[in-house]
Amino acid sequence: MDLLEYQGKQLFRKHGVPTPDGRPATTAQEAVEAAEELGYPVVVKAQVLIGGRGKAGGIKVARDRAEVEEHAGAILGMDIRGLTVHELYVERASDIAEEYYAAILLDRTAKKPMAMLSRMGGMDVEEIAEKDPGAIYMVHVDPLVGFSDFHARRLAFGAGIAGNVVRPVGALLTRLYETFVQEDALLVEVNPLLVTGDREVVALDAKVTIDGNSIFRHPDTAAFRDVSAEDPQERMAKERGLTFVKLDGDIGILGNGAGLVMSTLDVVAQAGGRPANFLDAGGGSKAEAIVDAVEVILSNPNVRAVLFNIFGGITRCDEVARGLVTAFGQIEVKVPFVVRLDGTNDKEGRRILAEADLPNVIVEKTMDGAAARVVELAAAGAAAS
Amino acid sequence: MSILVGTETKLAVSGLTGREGSFHGMNNRRYGTDLVAGVTPGKGGQDVEGVPVFDTVHEAVAETGANTSMIFVPPRFAADAILEAEDAGIELVICITEGIPVHDMLRVYTHLRRGTTRLIGPNCPGILSPGKANVGIIPAHFFSEGNVGLVSRSGTLTYQIGNELAQRGFGNSSIVGIGGDPIAGTSFIEVTDLFEADAETELIVMCGEIGGEEEERTADHIAEHVRKPVVAYIAGFTAPPGKTMGHAGAIVSGSRGTAAAKAEALEAKGVRVGRTPTQVAEIAAEIVGAKV
Numbered sequence: 001m002d003l004l005e006y007q008g009k010q011l012f013r014k015h016g017v018p019t020p021d022g023r024p025a026t027t028a029q030e031a032v033e034a035a036e037e038l039g040y041p042v043v044v045k046a047q048v049l050i051g052g053r054g055k056a057g058g059i060k061v062a063r064d065r066a067e068v069e070e071h072a073g074a075i076l077g078m079d080i081r082g083l084t085v086h087e088l089y090v091e092r093a094s095d096i097a098e099e100y101y102a103a104i105l106l107d108r109t110a111k112k113p114m115a116m117l118s119r120m121g122g123m124d125v126e127e128i129a130e131k132d133p134g135a136i137y138m139v140h141v142d143p144l145v146g147f148s149d150f151h152a153r154r155l156a157f158g159a160g161i162a163g164n165v166v167r168p169v170g171a172l173l174t175r176l177y178e179t180f181v182q183e184d185a186l187l188v189e190v191n192p193l194l195v196t197g198d199r200e201v202v203a204l205d206a207k208v209t210i211d212g213n214s215i216f217r218h219p220d221t222a223a224f225r226d227v228s229a230e231d232p233q234e235r236m237a238k239e240r241g242l243t244f245v246k247l248d249g250d251i252g253i254l255g256n257g258a259g260l261v262m263s264t265l266d267v268v269a270q271a272g273g274r275p276a277n278f279l280d281a282g283g284g285s286k287a288e289a290i291v292d293a294v295e296v297i298l299s300n301p302n303v304r305a306v307l308f309n310i311f312g313g314i315t316r317c318d319e320v321a322r323g324l325v326t327a328f329g330q331i332e333v334k335v336p337f338v339v340r341l342d343g344t345n346d347k348e349g350r351r352i353l354a355e356a357d358l359p360n361v362i363v364e365k366t367m368d369g370a371a372a373r374v375v376e377l378a379a380a381g382a383a384a385s
Numbered sequence: 386m387s388i389l390v391g392t393e394t395k396l397a398v399s400g401l402t403g404r405e406g407s408f409h410g411m412n413n414r415r416y417g418t419d420l421v422a423g424v425t426p427g428k429g430g431q432d433v434e435g436v437p438v439f440d441t442v443h444e445a446v447a448e449t450g451a452n453t454s455m456i457f458v459p460p461r462f463a464a465d466a467i468l469e470a471e472d473a474g475i476e477l478v479i480c481i482t483e484g485i486p487v488h489d490m491l492r493v494y495t496h497l498r499r500g501t502t503r504l505i506g507p508n509c510p511g512i513l514s515p516g517k518a519n520v521g522i523i524p525a526h527f528f529s530e531g532n533v534g535l536v537s538r539s540g541t542l543t544y545q546i547g548n549e550l551a552q553r554g555f556g557n558s559s560i561v562g563i564g565g566d567p568i569a570g571t572s573f574i575e576v577t578d579l580f581e582a583d584a585e586t587e588l589i590v591m592c593g594e595i596g597g598e599e600e601e602r603t604a605d606h607i608a609e610h611v612r613k614p615v616v617a618y619i620a621g622f623t624a625p626p627g628k629t630m631g632h633a634g635a636i637v638s639g640s641r642g643t644a645a646a647k648a649e650a651l652e653a654k655g656v657r658v659g660r661t662p663t664q665v666a667e668i669a670a671e672i673v674g675a676k677v
């Protein structure tokens with residue numbers, strides 16, 4: 001779960017990571033009120049979960065009330081790389097002497113947290129890594145020991161930051177690590193980490209990703225979730241407890257188990273088709289889950305054909321077949337379904353489908369055969385429309 | 386022979402009195418696994434179909450000599466259950482639970498690595514050694530004894546590939562699900578080494594997916610240390626970047642962790658990669674000859 005800048009900064013402040021004073025706003029009026037409270041000049045910042053806001057014109061300095069109104073009006077509703085801006089963050093402008101980069105993330109390969117510091121802040125970290133890999137200094141942290149002062153010193157001296165800010169940067173890194181652990185983050189990134197003319201250090205931006213599996217112990221963070229910003233189809237699937245990812249093709253996919261569904265997408269793509277979604281109905285899919293899944297898949301108007309690929313382990317193929325029969329009884333289905341049932345109770349499942357004799361349902365025996373068939377049907381549907 | 390679980394396995398199930406725990410625990414027992422104990426705090430003294438239940442893993446070990454633990458408790462309690470099993474001297478912990486917070490797993494993983502207890506999973510289907518023992522949720526009836534060692538990050542995909550292999554007459558020495566989480570207790574490399582040392586295993590099939598760099602690291606390791614033939618499969622060629630594809634660990638981050646990069650890394654080290662589950666079985670048959 002990715003947080004907006006102002007949400008990330010809220011967590012930063014909770015753990016003592018210094019940030020400039022600021023207020024969120026959803027209208028130009030609110031932005032003006034915020035600016036009046038903060039004092040000019042302020043920065044009006046688009047709150048969207050994507051990088052490159054500044055280049056897109058989503059971050060503007062305002063020196064007075066009129067400028068705040070003007071910028072807030074222009075930025076609200078703006079499209080930044082496909083995302084519409086619904087929220088702003090109004091922040092006191094900082095005086096910038098130096099821009100560094102700091103982050104703490106999970107290093108999956110080392111299976112440890114990794115802290116990073118660079119003198120080259122304010123640009124894309126992947127860009128820094130490409131231009132000058134030596135410019136980013138990294139240390140691993142033992143999760144059972146935690147972040148010690150020596151980690152901070154190694155980072156500061158390793159990255160070669162200015163001598164007179166070694167201590168405050170170290171203190172910020174310590175607090176940042178605390179945020180990372182206590183908030184169950186997968187990533188906390190500060191870019192830029194600012195050094196002001198008075199040699200104060202502050203986090204000027206915040207990019208925070210929280211581990212979705214930890215939300216049960218972070219009710220405050222759970223409240224950050226913005227349902228309105230989510231894709232409506234993905235939201236519908238989530239509410240029904242289905243694991244779903246929307247894609248841009250025209251073949252609806254359902255399978256059981258994440259690996260098998262990924263593999264199904266690949267096999268369909270190899271057969272020349274374009275999947276419209278990833279949908280894992282889960283192990284032990286019951287009939288109700290199948291009805292829900294069919295509804296979610298068909299709520300995408302691009303879908304021209306659907307593939308059910310089930311390899312029953314815990315999932316029983318007869319349950320899936322019954323669910324499909326029920327779904328066809330409740331929903332008007334206009335597109336063809338290709339169904340492949342293998343594994344636990346597969347014969348019974350195929351018998352149920354044969355008896356129900358559903359219109360537009362084609363049973364295939366193998367995964368490859370089913371993929372080829374559904375691609376054919378989707379192409380025929382595209383040609384007919 | 387087989388790896389990790391077999392006739393010497395004495396299994397204690399944490400969460401045996403729960404719905405899933407009892408269903409799969411009893412399934413494992415019917416398969417022939419020596420299920421010696423259940424552990425549920427507060428339910429010590431009870432039994433599940435004759436299997437004694439204890440309040441703590443320590444008691445279960447003392448009373449029954451359990452050497453393997455299967456964790457079937459909800460995510461928020463799972464890290465603690467793994468630590469308890471380790472503290473009680475269990476040699477092998479198999480954690481089926483999905484959804485454990487990553488920071489919990491970081492601490493558990495780091496702690497276990499300092500001792501001798503091995504963790505498989507979490508978020509995994511467990512381990513099946515056909516004809517000997519089944520610990521987990523793998524549907525055993527698809528698999529027979531044989532010479533293919535199968536290791537995978539996914540459950541149902543393992544069944545699909547195992548089934549394709551079975552149709553060409555292959556059986557399995559062991560099938561190991563290492564799990565779909567970002568922090569896995571045991572890696573592809575470690576399981577590959579166990580198969581390399583296992584007399585029964587003639588061919589190793591590894592089934593990877595997007596996310597992380599384990600497959601790439603395994604490719605390097607195979608080139609240097611594994612003499613047995615390895616066939617691989619990677620799921621997720623069509624996965625868009627930045628989206629978690631069902632498994633917590635299955636995510637392409639920027640340009641890292643893609644299926645294409647993994648397949649390339651493996652092929653560069655001479656490991657053949659099937660582009661579909663069917664192709665994996667075809668390659669396996671080419672390498673060691675179908676055993677119908």
